[in-house]
Amino acid sequence: MKYINFKEIDEKVLYEKLDNELEVYILRKKNFNSETARFFTNFGGLDTEFTPINETKEVKMPSGIAHFLEHKLFEDPSGISAEEYYSKTGAYVNAFTNYTTTCYYFVSTNNFEDNLNYLLDFVQTPHFTDENVEKEKGIILEEAKMCLDNPSRLFSESILSNLFTDIPYNNKIVGTLDDIKKITKEDLYTCYNTFYNPSNMKLFIVTNKKEEDVLKLVKDNQRKKTFIKENSIKRKIYNEKDNVKKDYYEFKGKINENRICYGLKIRKDNFSYSLEEVINSISMYFDFLIGSLSDFNLELKKNKIVNGNISFNLENIDNYIIVKIYAFTNKKDEFISLLEDKFKHPNLNEKDFNNLKKIMKSSIFYNLNTVAGTMDFLYNEYMFFKDLSEETLTKELNLSYEVYKIIINEINYDNKSVTYITKEDN
Amino acid sequence: MNYKKVNISNVEVYLLKDTKFKTTKIKTILINDFNKDNFTKERLLSNFLSRSTNEYKDELSLSKRFIELYDPSIRIYDTYFKAHFKNFSLNMLNEKYTDKNITKDIIDFYFSFIFNPNFKDIKSFKENYLLSEKSLEVSYKYREEDNKFKAINNAFSLISEEAPIKYDINGNIDELKKIKEKDIIDLYNEELKNSACKIFVVGDFDSDEMVNMIRDNLNNKFINKNYDFSDYIFDKKTDLTIKEDSDNINQSILVLIYKFLGLTKDEILYTLPVFNFILGTSSSKLYRNVREKHSLAYSVYSSVNPSESYMHICAGISKENYEKAKEKILKEVDDMKKGNITDEELSSAKESFITRVKLDSDSQSNLLNLFKNYIIFDEEIDDEKIIKKVKKITINDIVNLSNKLSLDVIYFLRGDK
Numbered sequence: 122m123k124y125i126n127f128k129e130i131d132e133k134v135l136y137e138k139l140d141n142e143l144e145v146y147i148l149r150k151k152n153f154n155s156e157t158a159r160f161f162t163n164f165g166g167l168d169t170e171f172t173p174i175n176e177t178k179e180v181k182m183p184s185g186i187a188h189f190l191e192h193k194l195f196e197d198p199s200g201i202s203a204e205e206y207y208s209k210t211g212a213y214v215n216a217f218t219n220y221t222t223t224c225y226y227f228v229s230t231n232n233f234e235d236n237l238n239y240l241l242d243f244v245q246t247p248h249f250t251d252e253n254v255e256k257e258k259g260i261i262l263e264e265a266k267m268c269l270d271n272p273s274r275l276f277s278e279s280i281l282s283n284l285f286t287d288i289p290y291n292n293k294i295v296g297t298l299d300d301i302k303k304i305t306k307e308d309l310y311t312c313y314n315t316f317y318n319p320s321n322m323k324l325f326i327v328t329n330k331k332e333e334d335v336l337k338l339v340k341d342n343q344r345k346k347t348f349i350k351e352n353s354i355k356r357k358i359y360n361e362k363d364n365v366k367k368d369y370y371e372f373k374g375k376i377n378e379n380r381i382c383y384g385l386k387i388r389k390d391n392f393s394y395s396l397e398e399v400i401n402s403i404s405m406y407f408d409f410l411i412g413s414l415s416d417f418n419l420e421l422k423k424n425k426i427v428n429g430n431i432s433f434n435l436e437n438i439d440n441y442i443i444v445k446i447y448a449f450t451n452k453k454d455e456f457i458s459l460l461e462d463k464f465k466h467p468n469l470n471e472k473d474f475n476n477l478k479k480i481m482k483s484s485i486f487y488n489l490n491t492v493a494g495t496m497d498f499l500y501n502e503y504m505f506f507k508d509l510s511e512e513t514l515t516k517e518l519n520l521s522y523e524v525y526k527i528i529i530n531e532i533n534y535d536n537k538s539v540t541y542i543t544k545e546d547n
Numbered sequence: 548m549n550y551k552k553v554n555i556s557n558v559e560v561y562l563l564k565d566t567k568f569k570t571t572k573i574k575t576i577l578i579n580d581f582n583k584d585n586f587t588k589e590r591l592l593s594n595f596l597s598r599s600t601n602e603y604k605d606e607l608s609l610s611k612r613f614i615e616l617y618d619p620s621i622r623i624y625d626t627y628f629k630a631h632f633k634n635f636s637l638n639m640l641n642e643k644y645t646d647k648n649i650t651k652d653i654i655d656f657y658f659s660f661i662f663n664p665n666f667k668d669i670k671s672f673k674e675n676y677l678l679s680e681k682s683l684e685v686s687y688k689y690r691e692e693d694n695k696f697k698a699i700n701n702a703f704s705l706i707s708e709e710a711p712i713k714y715d716i717n718g719n720i721d722e723l724k725k726i727k728e729k730d731i732i733d734l735y736n737e738e739l740k741n742s743a744c745k746i747f748v749v750g751d752f753d754s755d756e757m758v759n760m761i762r763d764n765l766n767n768k769f770i771n772k773n774y775d776f777s778d779y780i781f782d783k784k785t786d787l788t789i790k791e792d793s794d795n796i797n798q799s800i801l802v803l804i805y806k807f808l809g810l811t812k813d814e815i816l817y818t819l820p821v822f823n824f825i826l827g828t829s830s831s832k833l834y835r836n837v838r839e840k841h842s843l844a845y846s847v848y849s850s851v852n853p854s855e856s857y858m859h860i861c862a863g864i865s866k867e868n869y870e871k872a873k874e875k876i877l878k879e880v881d882d883m884k885k886g887n888i889t890d891e892e893l894s895s896a897k898e899s900f901i902t903r904v905k906l907d908s909d910s911q912s913n914l915l916n917l918f919k920n921y922i923i924f925d926e927e928i929d930d931e932k933i934i935k936k937v938k939k940i941t942i943n944d945i946v947n948l949s950n951k952l953s954l955d956v957i958y959f960l961r962g963d964k
Contacts, residue, residue: 151567153567210898211899215829230902230906231905257842260842263843263845264846266863269798377689419605428685487569
């Protein structure tokens with residue numbers, strides 16, 4: 122057990138790796154009524170090819186299996202759903218699945234101990250039958266149809282799919298209609314037994330209780346359960362190349378305004394600095410380049426190259442930092458040409474750098490103002506850096522202008538993929 | 548809830564100090580008459596006012612000022628409840644996390660969005676006007692891509708009463724095209740002259756200093772005017788409207804709209820949320836029976852807007868399940884009317900509402916909304932009193948409320964893909 126002291130932001134987190142290898146992080150927010158916990162596994166939409174626990178042969182599962190499993194864990198053997206359990210005390214429970222993770226969480230204002238125990242219990246008590254799996258298919262097929270009608274979702278799915286050559290970002294998180302229909306209870310147990318081992322899971326808690334008391338509760342809960350010791354999960358190894366699958370992809374969708382995403386795939390180990398410094402520098406640089414502080418953003422709008430704001434986001438995937446720049450535009454070629462011209466002339470200065478650092482620090486304090494925001498901060502920080510430590514945050518907040526300049530000048534813009542979605546013909 | 552009320556230059560200022568917050572949030576609300584012809588104009592004016600001030604004439608100079616002040620957030624937006632509310636909200640870091648003595652600068656900057664709009668400099672006015680117009684046009688086009696939004700909006704346009712929700716309160720692209728530059732200046736001047744104003748402050752601040760800073764900015768700009776919101780009640784049943792549209796989409800969307808007849812203030816504030824937790828949130832009757840038992844939908848819910856006396860139920864379904872889904876939904880509403888509600892359902896719903904009240908006190912935004920809603924209804928804001936009232940709600944209260952429901956619209960957006 123140890124405390125991670127985030128001195129710069131006036132918060133501390135209790136950390137322990139339990140005997141069953143579950144890692145637990147607890148942050149205390151005194152004087153707040155609400156409490157929340159997230160229990161998540163490193164198992165998401167990408168994980169369809171792997172060697173099941175205690176087996177030797179690799180299997181291929183239907184797409185959407187992680188998401189299907191998320192739905193099914195809400196039902197326990199007595200027939201009571203997690204929603205019903207939590208609603209008795211007015212608590213809220215939900216879950217989400219993304220490409221790499223499935224996360225279960227609740228928010229409550231009373232009965233925290235029972236709610237936390239139940240979270241650990243319902244996620245760690247699978248109950249799949251032929252009947253309840255078939256019943257769930259009707260619900261998930263409706264969800265999949267809803268996703269097919271969402272052009273923004275189709276757009277964002279195609280961006281990652283075009284950037285990666287081998288990692289299967291063409292998998293739909295919710296699954297294809299055909300694959301959903303194929304899923305069986307045996308598939309679900311195979312995935313559950315492999316990926317829901319405590320050694321592959323994390324528990325994040327924001328509570329108004331004493332951290333040590335909450336940790337004891339988690340330990341007592343886990344001590345009552347036995348798990349097979351799992352050394353490491355054998356996922357299919359992908360031979361991802363530095364180049365992109367498609368450097369340009371255009372398709373038509375049921376939209377009213379054409380939009381573009383300019384995606385960059387930047388190799389992390391080409392930089393001579395830490396991951397925190399690299400990610401923060403790149404994030405601050407793109408904020409400087411196209412955020413509200415940039416005259417470039419304003420000029421593009423005034424000259425009607427883009428309609429509305431430009432935005433960007435960053436992801437840390439495999440060996441790469443992915444930068445995605447979004448805009449509504451009917452003038453894609455002009456937009457691309459002006460953007461690439463900007464990349465060639467970074468025009469950095471220390472005053473802007475210091476301003477961007479100021480915004481970054483302010484945004485952390487705004488987040489820490491609520492229990493939900495605090496959980497988001499911890500979770501996102503962990504997901505981005507795969508770690509939660511004093512050093513990580515210190516490196517982020519104490520980035521120097523000299524290091525920033527070097528990192529920005531080392532960015533390789535060669536591997537790009539542009540996705541453009543245009544209006545369907547009437 | 549231990550708040551302080553102060554009157555400054557015809558403006559009621561409500562101050563709630565809570566040291567657990569790292570920021571202080573202020574909301575200034577200008578209240579004036581609701582005019583259904585002004586929805587788009589109001590939205591355009593709010594967008595324009597957010598973009599510049601008389602001192603900081605473009606986005607770039609404005610952004611630089613924001614950063615000097617540790618990036619406070621300022622939002623300007625419109626809401627409706629019998630009257631029109633123009634909301635100006637500010638969220639700023641406490642001085643513990645910024646430079647000392649910066650709060651006064653932030654508050655002066657915030658009030659400049661209300662009192663010093665960028666109308667005088669013709670060139671920058673025109674540039675900002677065009678940017679606002681374009682950004683609104685894009686947002687209108689973007690939201691039309693959302694089938695659920697489209698279906699619900701289409702359904703509400705068919706309701707029988709002249710409530711604001713009948714109209715698209717966020718405005719629309721056709722109206723946007725008709726607006727002239729001068730219209731938003733006229734609208735602003737008219738509203739500033741005729742609005743009542745209320746200000747709410749929640750966070751960790753010194754009350755006397757805060758009052759002084761607000762007083763310095765208000766300077767007798769508002770008239771003394773009171774609105775009575777208590778009689779916003781429908782009393783007559785109307786014929787049911789049924790409509791079906793089709794589109795080239797995979798999933799069909801069914802929307803049912805109900806009108807409440809003769810709601811009392813206590814029903815609006817306390818019984819209605821409990822009713823909705825039983826009928827249409829997670830683990831509700833609709834969720835358990837339409838989604839879980841019959842697998843007809845992934846998303847099915849009911850939503851009540853207390854300020855409108857209307858409820859809508861929305862379900863994403865396959866087109867061949869239209870009759871079955873409609874029948875199951877109607878049965879759940881019928882069960883509410885007949886009192887087929889278990890003690891457990893009532894108790895869970897009450898607990899959910901109490902949790903929401905407690906959650907509200909952890910969020911400055913929710914506290915500000917709570918303030919606003921209770922002041923509209925002239926009701927004392929006190930967590931303990933709210934919880935006591937909720938605990939007293941019986942199944943009979945829910946049945947009485949359910950029997951005030953009158954089905955007004957059934958709308959179906961059929962997916963033909």
